[in-house]
Amino acid sequence: MRLVIARCSVDYVGRLKAHLPLATRLLLVKADGSVLVHSDGGSYKPLNWMSPPATLRVASPEDVDLELGVMEQWTVQSAKTDDRLIINIHEKLDESSHDLGVDPGLIKDGVEADLQRLLAEQIETLGTGYSLIRREYFTAIGPVDILARDAEGATVAIELKRRGDIDGVEQLTRYLELLNRDPLLAPVRGIFAAQQIKPQAKVLAYDRGIDCVTLDYDAMRGVDDSESRLF
Amino acid sequence: MRLVIARCSVDYVGRLKAHLPLATRLLLVKADGSVLVHSDGGSYKPLNWMSPPATLRVASPEDVDLELGVMEQWTVQSAKTDDRLIINIHEKLDESSHDLGVDPGLIKDGVEADLQRLLAEQIETLGTGYSLIRREYFTAIGPVDILARDAEGATVAIELKRRGDIDGVEQLTRYLELLNRDPLLAPVRGIFAAQQIKPQAKVLAYDRGIDCVTLDYDAMRGVDDSESRLF
DNA sequence: CGGTTCATGTCGCAC
DNA sequence: GTGCGACGTGAACCG
Numbered sequence: 001m002r003l004v005i006a007r008c009s010v011d012y013v014g015r016l017k018a019h020l021p022l023a024t025r026l027l028l029v030k031a032d033g034s035v036l037v038h039s040d041g042g043s044y045k046p047l048n049w050m051s052p053p054a055t056l057r058v059a060s061p062e063d064v065d066l067e068l069g070v071m072e073q074w075t076v077q078s079a080k081t082d083d084r085l086i087i088n089i090h091e092k093l094d095e096s097s098h099d100l101g102v103d104p105g106l107i108k109d110g111v112e113a114d115l116q117r118l119l120a121e122q123i124e125t126l127g128t129g130y131s132l133i134r135r136e137y138f139t140a141i142g143p144v145d146i147l148a149r150d151a152e153g154a155t156v157a158i159e160l161k162r163r164g165d166i167d168g169v170e171q172l173t174r175y176l177e178l179l180n181r182d183p184l185l186a187p188v189r190g191i192f193a194a195q196q197i198k199p200q201a202k203v204l205a206y207d208r209g210i211d212c213v214t215l216d217y218d219a220m221r222g223v224d225d226s227e228s229r230l231f
Numbered sequence: 232m233r234l235v236i237a238r239c240s241v242d243y244v245g246r247l248k249a250h251l252p253l254a255t256r257l258l259l260v261k262a263d264g265s266v267l268v269h270s271d272g273g274s275y276k277p278l279n280w281m282s283p284p285a286t287l288r289v290a291s292p293e294d295v296d297l298e299l300g301v302m303e304q305w306t307v308q309s310a311k312t313d314d315r316l317i318i319n320i321h322e323k324l325d326e327s328s329h330d331l332g333v334d335p336g337l338i339k340d341g342v343e344a345d346l347q348r349l350l351a352e353q354i355e356t357l358g359t360g361y362s363l364i365r366r367e368y369f370t371a372i373g374p375v376d377i378l379a380r381d382a383e384g385a386t387v388a389i390e391l392k393r394r395g396d397i398d399g400v401e402q403l404t405r406y407l408e409l410l411n412r413d414p415l416l417a418p419v420r421g422i423f424a425a426q427q428i429k430p431q432a433k434v435l436a437y438d439r440g441i442d443c444v445t446l447d448y449d450a451m452r453g454v455d456d457s458e459s460r461l462f
Numbered sequence: 463c464g465g466t467t468c469a470t471g472t473c474g475c476a477c
Numbered sequence: 478g479t480g481c482g483a484c485g486t487g488a489a490c491c492g
Contacts, residue, residue: 001269015269015341016342016484017340017486018485021338024332024333026234026329028257028269030269030273032271036269036275038232038267040263040334042261043265043277050484059349082475095326096325099255103254104252104279107252108247108248108249109248109249111468111469112467140468165481171467185268200481231265246469276488281470342483343483343484344483345484373481393484466489467487467490468490469491471488472487474482474484475481475482475486476479477479
């Protein structure tokens with residue numbers, strides 16, 4: 001990993017065009033040729049960047065650029081697409097290089113997959129008498145997160161989200177339309193389950209006869225035995 | 232901006248939990264208190280991070296951590312939420328600090344707004360005799376990108392995307408349903424216009440009587456006079 | 463390799 | 478501040 005603090009301007013040409021005027025920034029060159037241009041604010045997203053795999057070519061500036069004060073020109077070329085990043089360096093304020101080795105990677109807990117596993121194990125959270133048919137019930141247009149049976153024996157399709165948005169309701173609607181064409185399953189009800197559900201997603205859901213359920217992940221994990229996987 | 236190369240382990244607790252085992256990484260502390268943990272690979276997304284506003288507190292490790300080899304413990308606390316990042320530093324390999332100043336920011340060209348402006352100016356791209364009614368035609372469920380009239384005088388609702396996906400078709404469908412309830416406008420046709428349209432989005436669109444149009448941004452910009460805004 | 467869906471999405475704009 | 482949609486979305490998973 002190479003770190004350069006430099007006064008530079010940056011141009012990106014690819015899926016769109018973008019330009020960064022002359023200013024002091026951090027240039028981060030990773031081992032795979034990717035480059036990140038960071039300012040001292042914003043969040044984790046760089047001002048501009050090139051994704052790996054890419055190659056960095058360093059060149060002396062053309063005369064016209066030289067006169068504008070460019071001391072070095074970097075061209076970062078994507079190996080797969082014709083995306084290109086051009087960095088005109090006017091002044092290098094600091095530079096260092098470090099060997100970091102391969103990272104063991106991130107371990108996560110609490111993503112949708114965890115939520116799905118917990119809800120499948122605790123399907124009675126939705127109501128007394130509910131039983132699981134199966135997770136990831138496959139249809140022609142994609143898998144339904146959970147298929148269950150309610151106390152009356154009716155089939156229930158459950159769409160699960162961490163954050164319940166209008167998209168999720170549309171998705172569940174498409175599944176329900178398809179599932180209800182199957183005489184062995186029909187009639188199929190829908191439940192939209194999420195940790196948070198946006199008001200208008202709720203409105204749309206109820207308008208289509210879909211029930212909404214807000215899930216408490218911590219409570220559900222508390223019930224589960226294997227709660228302490230991470231620590 | 233502060234840069235530290237350190238052997239460290241990282242734990243995040245917030246919307247989910249995440250853990251990074253001990254390894255050598257770059258720790259980047261920005262002026263607004265945000266922290267980025269980068270490895271020497273992956274892409275521009277850090278392995279872990281804390282978004283601003285946040286505060287970094289440096290503490291001596293507890294005895295139990297000290298015995299495990301921790302020389303310094305960073306706690307990065309989000310100012311708005313109770314998200315927290317804990318970085319156990321075992322060894323600092325390098326450290327530097329730089330004053331970057333405020334960045335003038337990124338200038339973009341070629342995003343959906345540019346596409347919309349160009350299509351509105353060149354509405355005849357869609358067919359002879361087309362005329363613009365207005366951009367961002369407001370409805371109760373949101374603005375229709377472009378409302379136009381075709382050669383026969385029929386109203387046309389145009390949904391514009393850079394990448395045409397199934398979502399866009401759903402969105403346009405909702406608009407059409409609503410617009411067709413208005414006797415002054417009905418009947419309203421739909422056109423789904425994008426730089427690229429996915430095959431199944433096309434299938435869904437045609438199934439609903441929506442036409443698809445693929446747009447050539449470079450050609451449209453070429454027609455436009457004010458092509459050289461960026462360079 | 464393409465298709466689909468999730469995300470600690472982030473970001474910017476309009477209300 | 479909040480809601481909403483675009484994004485060079487990126488990243489993971491699955492065929």
